[in-house]
Amino acid sequence: MSALSRFVAAVALLAFAGPILGADPLHARIDKQIAAGFGANAKHIAPRAGDDEFLRRVYLDLVGTTPTVAELNEFLADSAKDKRAKLIDKLLASPGHARRMAWHLDVMLMERGADSKVPRAAWEAYLVAAFAENKPYDALVRELLSADGSDPKTRPAAKFFLDRNLEPHAVTKDIGRIFLGRNMQCAQCHDHPTVDDYKQADYYGIQAFLNRSFLFPNANVPTAVIAEKAEGDVSFMSVFDKNKKLNSTAPRMPGGKPIEEPKAEKGKEYKVAPAANVKPVPTYSRREQLAGAVTSAENKAFARNAANRVWAMMMGRGIVHPVDVDHGNNRPSHPELLNELAAEFVAHKYDMKWLVREIALSDVYQRSSETPAGLDDPPADRYLVAIMKPLTPEQFAYAAMQATGHTDAERAALGAKWTEAQLDARLAPRLGPFRAMLGRGGDATADTFSSTLDQTLFLKYGSAVRGLLTPRAGNLTDRLNKITNPDAVADELFAAVFSRRPTADERKDVADALKNTTDRGKTINEMVWALVASAEFRFNH
Amino acid sequence: MLPCNYACNTADHATTRRAFLGSAVGATAALGMAGFANPAHAAELKKAQKRVLVIFLEGGVSQLETWDPKPNTDTGGPFKAIQTSVAGTSICELLPLSAKQMHRIALVRSLNSQTDDHGVGHNVMLTGRKMEPGIVYPHLGAVSARLLGSNANALPGHIRILPKGGSGFNGADATFLGPKFASVGLGDGKPPADLFRPGNLTATEDDERDAFRKRLDQRFAKSRKSAATDAYTESFTQAERVVKQAAVFDVDKEPAKIADKYGRHDFGRHMLLARRLLEAGVTYVKVSHSNYDTHHENFDFHIEQLGEFDRPFAALLDDLADRGMLDSTLVVVMSEMGRTPRINDRYGRDHWGRAWSVALAGAGIKGGAVVGKTNANGTAIADREVWSGHLFHTYLQAVGLDSTKNFYPNERPVPIADPKAAAITEVLA
Known part of the structure; x- marks a missing residue:
């Protein structure tokens, strides 16, 4: 292709908001943008993470668990230059990636609320299937915001609304936060006093899409579906308004144009008229306009927030941070980068897997989390050093099962013809207590993490972790019991739990512990617990 | 008006909120305040530390069968009023041992808590606030743990002893103060399983x-x-x-002589456990005694229930005094409401929040004080009407706190106690 025709093609594609041809790949542009923000700290950037550090990180981020000892050994032994890129592609293609993304989207969308109307199993199956086929994110969100729960096939998608009981303020607030990155809760009662961007009319503009909808027959029925009336407008007044002026708005996205609504012909407002025990169906549905309005190209906040959330999942903080506080007084750390991520995400048809891959390929993602000498308390938003992310409850549970060899033992028990689906069916039931205990109050980010007394006692004395330590054929304590050489014990222990080789000091600690013990089995059990309970294991570093 | 959360729960102000909690990022919950004191100062701190004990008579106790008897009236029921250790103050004969403690107890006999509902009453009495849409106020236990919690102690600052049921962490009662001050619930006085090796x-x-x-x-x-x-x-x-310190939760470690004084029944054991926890440095303990919801056979039930209440309550005041803890421990006997003066056709009394009584003792309380009055047959307040907001100010001021200050969740001032109410200074020492 000649330079001219390439140029023409690029322009033509640009006109259709296609990928920018001829430009560097996105991961290279990410690194340029991040490097531009180093400032005076440019000399103190952490080096590229070692292979072991990278391996553990990318496993946890892409498939939600840690590698097996065999996978660690294989990767460390591989001398291919492109082995990291190959690994990223392998993980993205594996069933574990769909499971990990389903976990992530579940928490992002439902925030660990109680399952009231759509059972957890159906919801998770729906999300896993969506990520297994790499459903474009905009298509996924359109499903979530348009399903009314009446068709059993699409009912799981209606969970976002149904499990919030379609409570007007809950869904308005959460549409703003989760899909637009704007927590406009304050705008429920008045224009935000300090944030110019959040207007009360914006809040009610979103609510107007849903103000005619309600749960039929009522919110107390677990099988309830979404129904809608043909009339009704939102009305609001500012609590600061001494004149108590009542306002209204047609449905619209924040900052966008109101949706033009057809004038209902008298007597023809309904396809199915309301009556006792009858689900009404209006001729014109406001709610049906919502999915299109949220995901439309004009509503820039949608792609921007989605790209920012994927970035935050991978990097441990949002470019806009926190991810639902996108407004003029909380500037993005790298505004141009965020614009570029959002534009490319749209150009790649909201392909989540593509975006995850590009971020994983970047140098900034692959940087070490070890603080370099001379750098004290590095500012997190400059990405000089990789941010340590607390494992989510799901990551912790799966990593603990892998680390302790529980997963290996289950896999072995399935025989040579085991499948990922069979293995997952054996592991997933153990998620419950980890979710209930470690996920309480939603998932923490690096800067909101805490460990409460009950959470720590759960790890210390609870049966969910201790149950994984009892020796059984093929699990870690069993394997370690069979190794006589103390150095080999240390190697296997650190490979299994930390996904790395032990240092000389650590080998000595293990040897000393084994030398002094009167009960070798118990000492091995104690060491496995100590590694699982350590900070190195609790964080994706 | 639209429901509005004035303490907008945005992450916007998260950092400030944590700073406000006075602890490092991610400080552990339910452990009292962060940091540890030099053991040499521990004894001194222990003396200075104020504590709160709430005895909650669940279901709605009858004020007429306890602190505000109306014998020989149409509403009075069958029981007599008896003299107490304070001349001129009589209480119901169902509380003979409490009567001997009256010089340590202050009564508020003119409480209008403005609700006849169990759930609302419970909330109103423990938060000192009317329930408002959009904001959930923290309970007295969380407020006490937050404001009185000592650096010297690792134990949870907020404990509830429940008549039965499971035990667990993280009661939903700290709201914007954060999980660190949420209650640990001890069903039948038993601690959560993971607390023990x-x-x-x-x-x-x-x-x-x-x-x-x-x-x-x-x-x-x-x-x-x-x-x-x-x-x-x-x-x-x-x-x-x-x-x-897990042994603190084991009430069997108490000498038999002491256990006998409290009474060898569940409530006696729960009260003794409460004292044990307070002595070990727990800031706030709430003991629930169930059940006073006597729509039928009010009088028989009150004989039974108050018979169980009277001894441990009196023993506890003696015990606290003997150990030099009464001056630093506020004791409150409350309920979610009182009971109707009118006796229904099943010899029961129904829900009643309009004119009932609360008893206080210990830290900052003027023993023997009686505030407020109901009319001759208890159907209305005759003098000095107060509501739960006044009591909330009173509790905090009794333990030396300025209840007119604010919390600052999300950078917005939220008054610690309802600014429309003030402390009942007549009961304060």
């Missing part, structure tokens, strides 16, 4: 494995350290301190 793990093994963990964490922290990793490793140190 499992039987098949010896103390030595436990110490060894934790020492191994510490070494790993110290090495890790040399090159990788953040507020979050610090909070995580520190949480094990604090958990260990609580575990080492």
Whole structure:
């Protein structure tokens, strides 16, 4: 292709908001943008993470668990230059990636609320299937915001609304936060006093899409579906308004144009008229306009927030941070980068897997989390050093099962013809207590993490972790019991739990512990617990 | 008006909120305030530390069968009023031992809590606020743990002893103060299971494995350290301190003589456990006694229930006084409401929030004071009407706190106690 025709093609594609041809790949542009923000700290950037550090990180981020000892050994032994890129592609293609993304989207969308109307199993199956086929994110969100729960096939998608009981303020607030990155809760009662961007009319503009909808027959029925009336407008007044002026708005996205609504012909407002025990169906549905309005190209906040959330999942903080506080007084750390991520995400048809891959390929993602000498308390938003992310409850549970060899033992028990689906069916039931205990109050980010007394006692004395330590054929304590050489014990222990080789000091600690013990089995059990309970294991570093 | 959350729960102000909580990022919950005092000062701190005990008579206790008897009236019922240790103050004959403690007790006989509903009453009495849409106020226990919590103690600052049921952490009662001040619930006085070392793990093994963990964490922290990793490793140190004190939860460690004084029944045991916890430095304990919801056979039930209440309550006041703790421990006997003066056709009394009584003793309380009055047959307040907001101010001021200050969740001022009410100074020493 000649330079001219390439140029023409690029322009033509640009006109259709296609990928920018001829430009560097996105991961290279990410690194340029991040490097531009180093400032005076440019000399103190952490080096590229070692292979072991990278391996553990990318496993946890892409498939939600840690590698097996065999996978660690294989990767460390591989001398291919492109082995990291190959690994990223392998993980993205594996069933574990769909499971990990389903976990992530579940928490992002439902925030660990109680399952009231759509059972957890159906919801998770729906999300896993969506990520297994790499459903474009905009298509996924359109499903979530348009399903009314009446068709059993699409009912799981209606969970976002149904499990919030379609409570007007809950869904308005959460549409703003989760899909637009704007927590406009304050705008429920008045224009935000300090944030110019959040207007009360914006809040009610979103609510107007849903103000005619309600749960039929009522919110107390677990099988309830979404129904809608043909009339009704939102009305609001500012609590600061001494004149108590009542306002209204047609449905619209924040900052966008109101949706033009057809004038209902008298007597023809309904396809199915309301009556006792009858689900009404209006001729014109406001709610049906919502999915299109949220995901439309004009509503820039949608792609921007989605790209920012994927970035935050991978990097441990949002470019806009926190991810639902996108407004003029909380500037993005790298505004141009965020614009570029959002534009490319749209150009790649909201392909989540593509975006995850590009971020994983970047140098900034692959940087070490070890603080370099001379750098004290590095500012997190400059990405000089990789941010340590607390494992989510799901990551912790799966990593603990892998680390302790529980997963290996289950896999072995399935025989040579085991499948990922069979293995997952054996592991997933153990998620419950980890979710209930470690996920309480939603998932923490690096800067909101805490460990409460009950959470720590759960790890210390609870049966969910201790149950994984009892020796059984093929699990870690069993394997370690069979190794006589103390150095080999240390190697296997650190490979299994930390996904790395032990240092000389650590080998000595293990040897000393084994030398002094009167009960070798118990000492091995104690060491496995100590590694699982350590900070190195609790964080994706 | 639209429901509005004035304390908008946005992450916008999260950092400030944590700073406000006065602890490092991710400080561990339910452990009293962060940091540890020099043991040499511990005794001094213990003396100075104020504590709160709430005895909650669940279901709605009858004011007529307790603190405000109306014998020989149409509403009075069959019981007599008896003299107390305070001349001129009589209470119901169902509380003979409490009567002898009256010089330590102040009564508020003119409470209008403005609700006849169990759930609302419970909330209103423990928060000192009317329920408002959009904001959920923290309970007295969380407020006490937050404002009185001592640096010297690792134990949870907010404990509820419940008549039965399971035990667990993290009651939904701290709201914007954060999980650190949420209650630990002890069903039938039993602590949560994970508080105890499992039987098949010896103390030595436990110490060894934790020492191994510490070494790993110290090495890790040399090159990788953040507020979050610090909070995580520190949480094990604090958990260990609580575990080492787990015997505090074991009421069987009390001498038989003391246990006899409290009474050998569930409520007696729960009250003794409460004193044990307070003595060990827990800031706030709430003991529930169930059940006073006597729509039928009010009088028989009150004989039974108050018979169980009277001895441990009197024993507890004596015990606190003997140990020099009464001056620093506020004791409140409350309920979610009172009961109707009118006796229904099943010899019961129904829900009634309009004119009933609360008893206070201990820290900052003027023993023997009686505030407010109901009319001759108890159907209306005759003098000095107060509501739950006044009581909330009173509790806090009794333990030396300025109840007119604010909390600042999300950078917005939220008054600690309802600014429309004020302390009932007549009961304050």
